Amino acid sequence: MPMDSNDKKRSVGKNKNLINSIEFAITGIKTVYKDERNMRIHSVCAVLITILGLILQLERFEWLWIGLCIFLMLVMEILNTIFENVVDMVTNKHFHPLGKKIKDTAAGAVLITAIFTVVVGALIFLPKIYQLLIY
Numbered sequence: 001m002p003m004d005s006n007d008k009k010r011s012v013g014k015n016k017n018l019i020n021s022i023e024f025a026i027t028g029i030k031t032v033y034k035d036e037r038n039m040r041i042h043s044v045c046a047v048l049i050t051i052l053g054l055i056l057q058l059e060r061f062e063w064l065w066i067g068l069c070i071f072l073m074l075v076m077e078i079l080n081t082i083f084e085n086v087v088d089m090v091t092n093k094h095f096h097p098l099g100k101k102i103k104d105t106a107a108g109a110v111l112i113t114a115i116f117t118v119v120v121g122a123l124i125f126l127p128k129i130y131q132l133l134i135y
Ligand SMILES: Nc1ncnc2c1ncn2[C@@H]1O[C@H](COP(=O)(O)OP(=O)(O)OP(=O)(O)O)[C@@H](O)[C@H]1O
Pocket: 036, 038, 080, 084, 087, 088, 091, 093, 094, 095, 096, 097, 099, 100, 101, 103, 104, 107
């Protein structure tokens, strides 16, 4: 996105205090939700998995694994978005082999995390669903 004249006039500096830092961090999270459809999909999946976990009455250590997976997916999606935005800013959305490498690598990190999440989810949920079905 090219800078408009208002952007050029704005200056940047250090956050003045902790509240300021938290406000900017929340703005960043809101921006990812607004811009990235995948982030919204991951969040809906996280809510559905949490509801399923409540129904199937997961143990404490199972909640820890599920929580870790949800956390990793959201953080990886945020990191992926950061790399996409930086590449778009530096290349001005023109093709560059390094831009492709960076975006594809970041997408690969999200994919590996998604595979890990599916394996953990299957190990936790499938035996419980199987138990429900055979009784
Ligand atoms: N500036 C660029 N230079 C070279 N290749 C690029 C560039 N921008 C995007 N690409 C290629 O296009 C693919 C898609 O890029 P894009 O920015 O649309 O990400 P995306 O697929 O929308 O990611 P997500 O779905 O996570 O938002 C990248 O993985 C990369 O292979």
